[in-house]
Each structure stands twice: as C-alpha cells, then as structure tokens.
Amino acid sequence: MPSPWRDLPAAEAAAAVERDARTLAGTLDALEDLEGRMREIRAAIDAGRTDFYEPATDRAIRGQLLTYLSCREVLVRLAWFYREPDREGAGLAERGFLVGYGAGTELVARGMQLVDAFEEAPRARKKLNEGDPAGEIPPGTFERIRGNLADTDLLDAMAAAAARFEGMAAGGRLPAGTPWDRIALRARQGGEVAARLSERLWRYKWDHAVARAVGTGDAGRYAASAVVSAWIGDARLRKRSGREGMISPEQVEALRSRLRPGDILVERRNWYLSNAFLPGFWKHSALYVGGVEGLLAAGVADDPAVVPLLPALAEPDHDGHRREVLEAVSEGVIFTSMEESMGGADAVAVLRPRLPPEEIRRALVRALSQHGKPYDFDFDFFSTDRLVCTEVIFQAYQESIRIPLAEVLGRRTLPPGDLLRMWDEGRRKGEGPFEFVAFYDGDERSETAFEAGPDALAESLRRPSMTPLQEDARGVPLLLHPAAAALLAMLGVGLWVFRRRGDPPGV
Known part of the structure; x- marks a missing residue:
C-alpha cells in the first residue's frame, strides 16, 4: 500500500517531518543511554559482581527490554511511514528519506547490539525471552529479534539505502540544522551497519534455526516470523474514510x-x-x-x-x-x-x-x-x-x-x-x-x-x-x-x- 507520507499536503508534510525528526532525535538519545546501561550490567555480570538470580539484576534486564521495545516501536512507526520518501515539495523527499533511513538504520544497529550483547549469555537470553504476562509482552522476544536480523532481503535493502544516503551526503543534499545534523551523524553508520550485518548474517540464521529446533511448543509462533505482510498498517494506518481515527x-x-x-x-x-x-x-x-x-x-x-x-x-x-x-x-x-x-x-x-x-x-x-x-x-x-x-x-x-x-x-x-x-x-x-x-x-x-x-x-x-x-x-x-x-x-x-x-x- 502507498505510504501516507506521499499523500499529505505539502504544508502538513513539512510540519510532520519536522516533528518526526525531533522525535527520532529524542529516541536516539534514549537508545544511547540504554546502551551505556546495557554495557554496565553485562560488565558486572562478567566480573562476577552480580548474577541473573539477583532480583535487582532481573529487574534491570527486564527494564532494559521495556526501554528497547518502547524505542523500537517509535523507530518502526517512523521507518514505515517514510518508506516511500520521494514526493513533491521543496526538500521534503530528502527530509523524509533521512528520517526513514535514520530510523531504519537504528533499528538494525540496536537489534544487532542487543543480540551481540547477550547471545553468549544463556541466562540473560532466557530473561529476555520470558516476556511479561502483566505487560502482555509475548515470550520469545530475543529470538524474534535475532530471527529478523537473519533476513537476506534486509541486507540488500540496507545496502541500497546506504548508497542513496552517501550520494545525498556527497552532493550536499542532506538537511542541515537541529535536529537534522544529529540524525545524519547517526545515519552515517548505515554502511558500516550493513557490513557488520553481512558478516553476522549466516550466524544469525544458524543460531535462530537452532533456537527454533530446540524450542518446545513454540514452532508455530516462531514460524510466524517468516510471514511478511503490512500488519502494522493494514487496518490502522490505511486510509479510513478520509480521517485517521474513528472519532469524528x-x-x-x-x-x-x-x-x-x-x-x-x-x-x-x-x-x-x-x-x-x-x-x-x-x-x-x-x-x-x-x-x-x-x-x-x-x-x-x-x-x-x-x-x-x-x-x-x-x-x-x-x-x-x-x-x-x-x-x-x-x-x-x-x-x-x-x-x-x-x-x-x-x-x-x-x-x-x-x-x-x-x-x-x-x-x-x-x-x-x-x-x-x-x-x-x-x-x-x-x-x-x-x-x-x-x-x-x-x-x-x-x-x-x-x-x-x-x-x-x-x-x-x-x-x-x-x-x-x-x-x-x-x-x-x-x-x-x-x-x-x-x-x-x-x-x-x-x-x-x-x-x-x-x-x-x-x-x-x-x-x-x-x-x-x-x-x-x-x-x-x-x-x-x-x-x-x-x-x-x-x-x-x-x-x-x-x-x-x-x-x-x-x-
């Protein structure tokens, strides 16, 4: 289905992309803070100062998952909305692309970071896979993230988007100022992220396959991750009688x-x-x-x-x-x-x-x-x-x-x-x-x-x-x-x- 971004009137689109750029910049800040805390807890575990049976450590790991999922939801929304950035309007295509590419690159980079930080720590993975019934967060979150990274289409798409970004940067066509400079600085990692994903791709595929094979009762749920469709936008983000929600x-x-x-x-x-x-x-x-x-x-x-x-x-x-x-x-x-x-x-x-x-x-x-x-x-x-x-x-x-x-x-x-x-x-x-x-x-x-x-x-x-x-x-x-x-x-x-x-x- 076409991206709603392409149908917005120019003035509304300009306001929306500026607002979303500020949102993306705030999300980047939150994820950088999460990265520091994730390193601290992993270092404490490796040094033997704590273990996964400690209630405080359990809460810290689960709290990091909650932060990651809340940031991830924002990145998913932005990346999906600007998936077709090209449109009429001065500078709108460039700004829409940078928000979508920045969000998408961050999704991949942070997904890899989470997997790489904890894939060699079985107890941590178990905590991250437990889910939370009170929060209606399904089990198997860590394995799903790793499985999503094991997608060859993802690598092709990353490489193509990174090439477009580099071309815009070389031609001086990147948006400038606040918060655009902040987003562009993070987006410059896209080529490196694609390279690292290429190196890890087959390991992610193998590890995910092993996790599916040894799982009990979860085959149907994990197999569902192979189904690709616009579930985020099918009914909610589609055009609904000319307005976004049902409240008139x-x-x-x-x-x-x-x-x-x-x-x-x-x-x-x-x-x-x-x-x-x-x-x-x-x-x-x-x-x-x-x-x-x-x-x-x-x-x-x-x-x-x-x-x-x-x-x-x-x-x-x-x-x-x-x-x-x-x-x-x-x-x-x-x-x-x-x-x-x-x-x-x-x-x-x-x-x-x-x-x-x-x-x-x-x-x-x-x-x-x-x-x-x-x-x-x-x-x-x-x-x-x-x-x-x-x-x-x-x-x-x-x-x-x-x-x-x-x-x-x-x-x-x-x-x-x-x-x-x-x-x-x-x-x-x-x-x-x-x-x-x-x-x-x-x-x-x-x-x-x-x-x-x-x-x-x-x-x-x-x-x-x-x-x-x-x-x-x-x-x-x-x-x-x-x-x-x-x-x-x-x-x-x-x-x-x-x-x-x-x-x-x-x-």
Whole structure:
C-alpha cells in the first residue's frame, strides 16, 4: 500500500517531518543511554559482581527490554511511514528519506547490539525471552529479534539505502540544522551497519534455526516470523474514510462543550504496533487544559509557573486548531489540539476527578509545569525528568488522589486502563476519586464511533490488548475480519521498511 507520507499536503508534510525528526532525535538519545546501561550490567555480570538470580539484576534486564521495545516501536512507526520518501515539495523527499533511513538504520544497529550483547549469555537470553504476562509482552522476544536480523532481503535493502544516503551526503543534499545534523551523524553508520550485518548474517540464521529446533511448543509462533505482510498498517494506518481515527470531527466538537480543565482523556488507537507491548485495551492518556481560555476560566493563567507557557499554548497547531490538551508523546510533553489527540483515536473515555476547584487548580499547575520535558522511554516513574503519558496525570493528581502503580517488566508504572479501573471500582462501591463524563466507543466494521455509557466503559476493561482478538459492535470477533488472522500471526515480528515489497519495518 502507498505510504501516507506521499499523500499529505505539502504544508502538513513539512510540519510532520519536522516533528518526526525531533522525535527520532529524542529516541536516539534514549537508545544511547540504554546502551551505556546495557554495557554496565553485562560488565558486572562478567566480573562476577552480580548474577541473573539477583532480583535487582532481573529487574534491570527486564527494564532494559521495556526501554528497547518502547524505542523500537517509535523507530518502526517512523521507518514505515517514510518508506516511500520521494514526493513533491521543496526538500521534503530528502527530509523524509533521512528520517526513514535514520530510523531504519537504528533499528538494525540496536537489534544487532542487543543480540551481540547477550547471545553468549544463556541466562540473560532466557530473561529476555520470558516476556511479561502483566505487560502482555509475548515470550520469545530475543529470538524474534535475532530471527529478523537473519533476513537476506534486509541486507540488500540496507545496502541500497546506504548508497542513496552517501550520494545525498556527497552532493550536499542532506538537511542541515537541529535536529537534522544529529540524525545524519547517526545515519552515517548505515554502511558500516550493513557490513557488520553481512558478516553476522549466516550466524544469525544458524543460531535462530537452532533456537527454533530446540524450542518446545513454540514452532508455530516462531514460524510466524517468516510471514511478511503490512500488519502494522493494514487496518490502522490505511486510509479510513478520509480521517485517521474513528472519532469524528463532530464528536470532537460535541465533547469539547462538555469538558472542563483538569479532565482526563483515556484513549485507544487500534492496529498499532505498540498495542502488542503495552498492557490492556487502553493505551494512552492526556489532560484537557482548555487552552488559554480554559486556564483563564480556571484561574491559573496568572500563576508564575504558567505565564511563560501561554504563548506556546496560544499558538494554533499545523491545521489551525486550538491547543487544549497536554500530553506526553514520543516527541515529549507537548500541547496538542483535541482534533490531534482525541480525533486520531478509535475510542476515548473522559474522567473528571472529584476534587474541589482549588485542588483542580493546583493539579493543573503541577501538570503544566511538566511541559517541554522529554518522553520517558524507560517508563520509569521514579525519575521525573522524563515522562510517559500517564505520568502527566500522576504528577498532576497524586497529591490529591492516591493512584497506585503497577509493575511491568520490573518497572513501577501506570497503565492507562488502571485509571479506568479506579473509576470502575469506585463506581461499584458508590464512591470513588473519578466521575464518568463520556465514552465514545469504536466499531471496526462501520469504521465509526458511537457514544456509550458507563457499563460499556467498564466492559472495555475486559477487552484484549490486540485488535484482532476483540469483537465488533455486533459481537463478531475481529479475528474473522479480512487479514486479521495474518495480523495475529505476525505479533511481535519485526519488519523492514526498505524492502522492495513495501512492507513495514522492524528489527
């Protein structure tokens, strides 16, 4: 299928590629930090200062896997989106190629790094292959990554893309400035990465084959990694009636009139790769702040911590929409519009904290003070210099509402669905920290969303994480929909953007 990048209007494409370049640069930083920590733990193991039976070491290894998977999801999305970089518009083809090539090269380089670091450490591999039931992360992750690297098509694609990059560099056609120089510097490793992959290719093939042969009960799952299809983009990233998500512009506008600053948005986007790695049906949360007008009405616009943020909040987004939402995405903690946040979703729920106005005001100030911080690919709530989506909510309301954390791959974090579970538990007891405001549920067959009530929202907490395992509005399993069986077969399989077949990427 054609890349959505090629169909974007020029102005929208220019804004998108700049935003994605910043996202890629932040992901590169996170992976460099992960590399240092990975070397430290391997050195400690080799020196005998720790072993794999130590709980702290177990948590560290599993935490590194969580960080890697969260970064990998961002790289996969970028590489797939820019898989066909050539298009009209001054400099857009060059910028699109550099983002896609940079993301793809990093996917391969970091996949090789993970495999090379731990393939000679059987106990570490066992830890990395265990998965995490709480996080719905399937077992066999390490072996799948190694198997993806054992693909000869990948090597051919790497070599062709590296040649194009070198030609652009020699001709002075690389984008310059921040963050482009940072991306280009990392992308220059592409030729070297391809050479190293060539040296290791047959070893990866052999080791992966051995792992498949000795596995018990896993033959079907590992064999699925040979299936190549656009599972990332088949239903989620395809054009859907002229818009990205199932929430319509009319529903966005209707909900806007019912929201108050401080309301919590919990969102779901179907058919996303990250759905395989994040626990529960609900994947994202955001805070409605109401824009400048909302902060004025709430009485916090004149707070010293808020005043410097008003110009950024007042600036319309690339489509001219008002920025009314604070959320942490891979680009960082940013202000977005309702149309961008909720309008790109397939389901959205709104909760309102049961707090007096003065507590809401304090929560808004605490949340707004997080603006501009980078995204936390470690999902580590212990550190507050980087944030994930639910950490914005946690930082805002933890002083007023006790929000318990869950453990996912050894990290204390807050899955978005747990906010809804707190609401549901309180509802059943006749009390609780949150009240129900609205729920728009998506129907995959009609590709539309409809308003539903509290009972339907409570039921959504029992839905599986992956879209093909769900049922549509008529109760028909989505597994029976066209291509859904193939999508399930490829769960966790890394694909590569630069293949001539046009498949989505992942290593």
